Amino acid sequence: MLAFGRLEWLYEPVCLMIPFYRRFANTPVLLLSPAVLIMAFVVVIPIIFSLYTSLTPYRLTRPDSLFTFIGVRNYVRLFGNEDFWSAFGRTIIFLVIALNLEFLLGLGIALLINRLTWGQRTLRTLMMFPMMFSPILVGFQFKYVFNDNIGILNNALQALGVTDQAIPWLVDKNLAMFSILFAEVWMSTSVFAILLLAGLFAIPRDPIEAAKVDGCNPWQVFRHITLPFLMPFAFIAMTIRSLDVARAYDIVDVMTGGGPAGRTELLWTLIARVGYDNARMGQANAMAYVSTILSLLFTYYFYRKLMQARRYMGGAQ
């Protein structure tokens, strides 16, 4: 290969006579070009286009507004927009709570299923059921579960004598966020459970056996061997889910629509309303660009944690 490479340089004038697409040095470029072109078409061009629209007063119903350049006016407006920053902060809190709950519950479920010797496959399949539902369907399901007047939850609580009040699950400042979190966690905990279960299956038995021989109790084995080994899997799940949760829309829109009074407004319910209902796509894209900072920060954070966890386990850098 090396010799051929040298020859190629020696015979450069000859090479110049060979068409571009037949030159050896251009082969990688040519082979990669379909992928590069597809990436450019489906990723880069839409990103550049949406970035440009965020610098215009673009309205969906007035396509001509796409050609009016207003610089960073949408962004400047955004910095004084209290509703946006409230939704931004609420999304961070929602994300942190949802990820931690899903991790803890997913870990618990994975550990329990890992102990089973009979029916494990059936349980693993059942566990995936909530993931198979469309988020819109999950939203409707929990909207009626949490309905204060005709909802099953309040009726059950009243019938059992737990309360004689109609608890406003979807209206109260804290309960409304709790209800949405409940739906989100119900639907997606299995993502953590499945990834962590895969991690548990992959744990080598030797360190655990050695720890037991050395007199470690089950908690010490879990704390110092099992959990560190599982953390790379947990951080992969967290990276995936943080991107999902930061884009949470369907469940919130169906259950509360971001209300009441913006109490459950998350970034994407606000962005969708501005972009589609108000048809102000330029402004919505500016919001979306600022909100991607959130996803980038979380992805960067979890990636760093993943690398640290792998280093701890002696894995690749």
Add this chain to the structure above:
Amino acid sequence: MRRLTIFTLGAAIIALALPAPAKAQDYGSFDGYTLRVKLIGGAQYEPLYAEIEKWESMTGATVDIISRKNHFELDREIKQDIAAGSLNWCVGSNHTSFAPQYGNIYIDLNDAIDKDVLAGFVPLTLEHSTVGGRLVQLPRHSDVSNLFYIKSLYEDADNKKNFRAEYGYDLAPPQTWEEVSDQAKFFADPPDFYGTQYVGKDEAITGRFYEMLVAEGGQLFDENWNPTFNSSAGVRALEWFVDLYNAKAVPAGVANYLWDDTGLGFASGTVALNLDWAGWASFFNDPENSQVAGDIGVIRAPKGSSGKRTGWSGSHSFSVTETCDNKPAAVSFITFLTDHTRQMVEARKGLLPTRTQVWADAKKEFQANNQDLLVQVFDTWQASMAEDAFTPPLIPEWIEVSNVLWPRLQGAVVGEMTAKQALDEAAEGAREVMEDAGYL
């Protein structure tokens, strides 16, 4: 020659004087053509679509329904089509509240439909379907809300006696919103039973506030499009909702309710009074679905302190795109979907017709079938459509103004701010919308 002329003239006069025999509408022939349409979907709209195959066999055309979604999703899709320049379909479902947003993508039906055909429609519905002097939609069915109530509550002797003792006047179906408030508080026994309820989010609560504002003597904007809903009338209107919420006369979750929640709530028998659309009447009176079947009364929407009744109204409709490659076929299709026979199909489901004759014919049919509630519904709604109905401002910014307004209305209802603070804040936001749109 002269004799022939006189004879011809005489024959023509006699022919004009005689009543014309009823003739079936000719919907034309469009053999082999495929009409692409986007229609609103949902249980109450589907019976009409079962009629489409009749138009297909009459005209030889085929209808391709490329989208069937609820109106909010359809609205988003149409906006995306406008943005992408891909209006490659001919007929779309439309609504009087949404139509002004779409600019000139739809044809003026005044130029495309016979005057005789248009004369069959209730004039007010055509007026509401007109944007900037152009008839951009043909009304399919209209709606306005009136008050359903549980009859037996008003016939109960104890209720009558106790109400009189507490409020100093006789218990009877309410004529004013103040009476609704009194009665709602009287009947409420949370969490088992509520006096009334209202929709509490999205354009739904904006519309309810708007009609209450009008009934209180206020307006959303002045003649120069300055927001004026934060007036004393506006505060009174909003405080009506807040007061009932604080008194627990409405379910605690109303701030999150939409039409299905209020409809199912009344059908569950746990709400005394319910302002709602006519389309729910059959559902409420169906023992399969409703605990209050056979025990329902209905009256015209009550009056506010100005003496005017609430009457937020709108019409579902059909429009034809300017980019349609076969406008005659599209016009034929929407004329068919709104003709007498088709409107009777929808009227039997409780949807309010937009053709004058269908009001009379449907009522006659209900009377013959002893469908008393539907007769009462048609009487009540006919009066309110004629005298009380009004639309929101038919401007493209209506939905955007609504999106500024409703979170603040909710804020006042759930006690995060006073009614005045909420309306002042919303007025500021609405002013910005109107300034951006060039009104101010």
